[in-house]
Amino acid sequence: MTVDVAARLRAARGGRLRRAQATIVVALRMMLHDKAKLIGTTLGVVFAVVLAAQQLGVLFGLLQKNTMFVDNAGADLWIVPPGTTQTAPGQRMSTALLDQARATPGVAVAAPLLMIGTSVTKPGGGSEATTLVGFDLATGLGGPWNVVAGDVAALRAPDALFFEDAQREKFGGLNLGSVREVGGHKVRVVGFTWGLQPFGPPFSFADIDTVRDLGAVPADQLSFVLIKLAPGADRAAVAADLAARCPTATVIATPTFHATIVSTLLRQQLGITFGTSTAFGLIIGFIIVALSMFSAVLDNLREYGTLKAIGLTSWDLTRMLVVQSIVYALLGSLIGLGLVALMSAGIRGPNLIVIVPRTLVLATPIIMTVLCMLASVLALRRVRRLEPGMVFR
Amino acid sequence: MTLAIDARGVGKVFGAGALAFRALDAVDFQVTPGELVMLVGPSGSGKTTLLSILGCVLTATEGELRLFGERVSGRPERELPVLRRALIGFVFQGHNLIGALSARDNVRLVLESRGTTAHAARAEADALLAAVGLADKRDRLPAELSGGQRQRVAIARALAGSPPLVLADEPTAALDAHAGLEVTELLTRMCRERGTTVVVVTHDNRIFHLADRIVHIEDGRIVDGRLSGVAA
Numbered sequence: 352m353t354v355d356v357a358a359r360l361r362a363a364r365g366g367r368l369r370r371a372q373a374t375i376v377v378a379l380r381m382m383l384h385d386k387a388k389l390i391g392t393t394l395g396v397v398f399a400v401v402l403a404a405q406q407l408g409v410l411f412g413l414l415q416k417n418t419m420f421v422d423n424a425g426a427d428l429w430i431v432p433p434g435t436t437q438t439a440p441g442q443r444m445s446t447a448l449l450d451q452a453r454a455t456p457g458v459a460v461a462a463p464l465l466m467i468g469t470s471v472t473k474p475g476g477g478s479e480a481t482t483l484v485g486f487d488l489a490t491g492l493g494g495p496w497n498v499v500a501g502d503v504a505a506l507r508a509p510d511a512l513f514f515e516d517a518q519r520e521k522f523g524g525l526n527l528g529s530v531r532e533v534g535g536h537k538v539r540v541v542g543f544t545w546g547l548q549p550f551g552p553p554f555s556f557a558d559i560d561t562v563r564d565l566g567a568v569p570a571d572q573l574s575f576v577l578i579k580l581a582p583g584a585d586r587a588a589v590a591a592d593l594a595a596r597c598p599t600a601t602v603i604a605t606p607t608f609h610a611t612i613v614s615t616l617l618r619q620q621l622g623i624t625f626g627t628s629t630a631f632g633l634i635i636g637f638i639i640v641a642l643s644m645f646s647a648v649l650d651n652l653r654e655y656g657t658l659k660a661i662g663l664t665s666w667d668l669t670r671m672l673v674v675q676s677i678v679y680a681l682l683g684s685l686i687g688l689g690l691v692a693l694m695s696a697g698i699r700g701p702n703l704i705v706i707v708p709r710t711l712v713l714a715t716p717i718i719m720t721v722l723c724m725l726a727s728v729l730a731l732r733r734v735r736r737l738e739p740g741m742v743f744r
Numbered sequence: 745m746t747l748a749i750d751a752r753g754v755g756k757v758f759g760a761g762a763l764a765f766r767a768l769d770a771v772d773f774q775v776t777p778g779e780l781v782m783l784v785g786p787s788g789s790g791k792t793t794l795l796s797i798l799g800c801v802l803t804a805t806e807g808e809l810r811l812f813g814e815r816v817s818g819r820p821e822r823e824l825p826v827l828r829r830a831l832i833g834f835v836f837q838g839h840n841l842i843g844a845l846s847a848r849d850n851v852r853l854v855l856e857s858r859g860t861t862a863h864a865a866r867a868e869a870d871a872l873l874a875a876v877g878l879a880d881k882r883d884r885l886p887a888e889l890s891g892g893q894r895q896r897v898a899i900a901r902a903l904a905g906s907p908p909l910v911l912a913d914e915p916t917a918a919l920d921a922h923a924g925l926e927v928t929e930l931l932t933r934m935c936r937e938r939g940t941t942v943v944v945v946t947h948d949n950r951i952f953h954l955a956d957r958i959v960h961i962e963d964g965r966i967v968d969g970r971l972s973g974v975a976a
């Protein structure tokens with residue numbers, strides 16, 4: 352038999368695509384063959400996804416509680432006391448700011464907002480704290496949203512208040528028409544919002560003059576000024592102009608205010624707590640995946656050696672582990688996100704909501720793929736170092 | 745005539761310094777195309793080491809090796825898988841089949857890793873499994889086959905893609921006498937039909953009669969069975 356070595360070498364150098372396909376199939380088959388390892392590794396990913404996504408979901412839920420007012424007040428710009436990092440009762444400013452704002456070109460509406468911390472006396476005695484929001488009825492800026500009962504116009508009556516539907520029991524079984532006492536004055540419930548659960552005491556809403564009366568707040572004080580821009584006005588330019596006219600206050604665009612609230616919270620305990628537990632979930636998942644992939648390689652060392660002996664390259668074997676990593680990541684993400692969805696549906700109560708935003712859902716498989724690939728490095732090193740000659744031992 | 749195997753002055757030292765161990769010493773080993781050579785010798789004499797070097801899974805520390813005229817020694821490490829895919833089929837002491845793959849897929853893998861299309865690979869795998877008498881067992885996993893059957897799948901795999909050289913290291917070691925003889929007969933017959941060059945490492949004297957030539961190795965040196973008429 353004559354052997355055309357040159358032709359055989361040429362053929363052996365080609366066929367990369369077929370070889371790639373063949374190794375991918377083998378990688379998947381090997382993965383499916385060892386059910387215990389498959390389940391173990393996938394559970395590692397599921398664990399990481401559930402813990403991390405769950406923690407981030409709760410964190411996003413808490414952040415949303417803190418930013419919901421800014422997001423729903425309807426303003427383009429806010430004038431706030433210097434150093435403000437949240438929408439809560441605090442230092443008051445002068446109503447003179449309103450006139451200065453209204454005189455600024457590009458400002459269509461400047462509305463006052465008054466936020467006071469007070470308490471509602473219940474019929475059977477005792478009281479519950481509330482954040483009472485006094486807003487300008489004429490413009491509606493900073494007023495209630497997600498109204499499920501009653502009409503905002505009913506707040507014109509001097510003793511009328513809106514409450515949160517989820518807090519009806521807390522305030523002693525509120526209904527439309529219920530009468531309670533705030534600051535020694537009788538108030539009437541004329542409407543309800545739904546899902547407005549801030550981090551602090553629940554919101555109640557009233558006309559700003561009603562709130563002044565209930566809280567004994569002087570007529571020349573307000574908490575914030577909410578600005579609506581004229582059509583076509585440039586937000587940054589108007590903000591700069593306002594800032595120059597109101598040197599004692601801070602002018603801040605709504606998205607910036609939102610970002611300030613978020614970053615302030617993240618830099619505090621909240622960020623550290625959730626950051627730690629999220630990282631913890633990822634690290635535990637990483638360790639489980641790394642160990643089980645490594646032990647799967649050790650279990651099958653002879654088979655990997657055989658694959659090398661029959662002519663697969665280190666790169667072919669690398670591809671096999673990468674494919675396995677990706678499958679583990681996708682499988683684990685799918686199951687994990689499913690569990691997170693179930694859990695957040697179960698957890699969703701009046702005081703704790705879990706928000707898993709679409710970006711987190713989309714990012715999870717990507718993050719997990721990166722995590723699994725990094726976790727496979729240990730296994731990969733072993734496979735790449737493997738001498739094909741070991742198969743004869 | 746181009747020799748199938750032409751190893752000259754091949755040496756192998758494992759380790760270094762005080763722990764250095766010389767497993768092969770100036771081995772000259774020549775095999776003509778189509779020849780079936782058995783490599784015999786006591787345990788630890790260097791048979792596996794020599795076979796590994798011939799199979800391009802281990803590099804010699806000295807000497808020169810050519811397979812079918814193609815120089816192997818001195819080639820970069822990354823070229824060795826190409827040589828293995830192009831020229832060599834292996835039969836191991838254990839069957840070394842991939843446990844997750846059926847008999848057919850074990851054979852197919854070798855073909856597809858050499859670029860054969862899925863369809864052609866399937867047809868050739870089935871033909872090879874039929875030739876080793878396992879047409880009805882091709883969908884079985886290795887764990888579902890007997891030792892002799894596994895070794896026959898391993899022979900089908902070694903012959904997949906018709907490599908010009910087949911290397912077998914103690915292919916009967918894990919089998920009983922009867923199955924061992926049967927498997928070796930099968931390997932010899934199929935390789936003779938194809939004109940394949942074969943080197944079988946064994947110390948099973950019940951199969952010696954199947955060889956064209958028997959080469960003895962002791963303490964890393966070839967002591968008997970050199971090919972006559974080859975210039976040193």
Ligand SMILES: Nc1ncnc2c1ncn2[C@@H]1O[C@H](COP(=O)(O)OP(=O)(O)O)[C@@H](O)[C@H]1O
Pocket residue numbers: 758759765766767785786787788789790791792793794
């Ligand atoms: N990787 C290695 N490192 C060190 N010594 C080795 C290695 N491989 C084989 N040897 C030694 O080389 C000698 C020959 O081994 P081997 O070729 O396996 O012998 P055989 O196959 O004839 O039994 C033995 O003494 C063995 O211990």
Ligand SMILES: [Mg+2]
Pocket residue numbers: 791792793
């Ligand atoms: Mg040996």
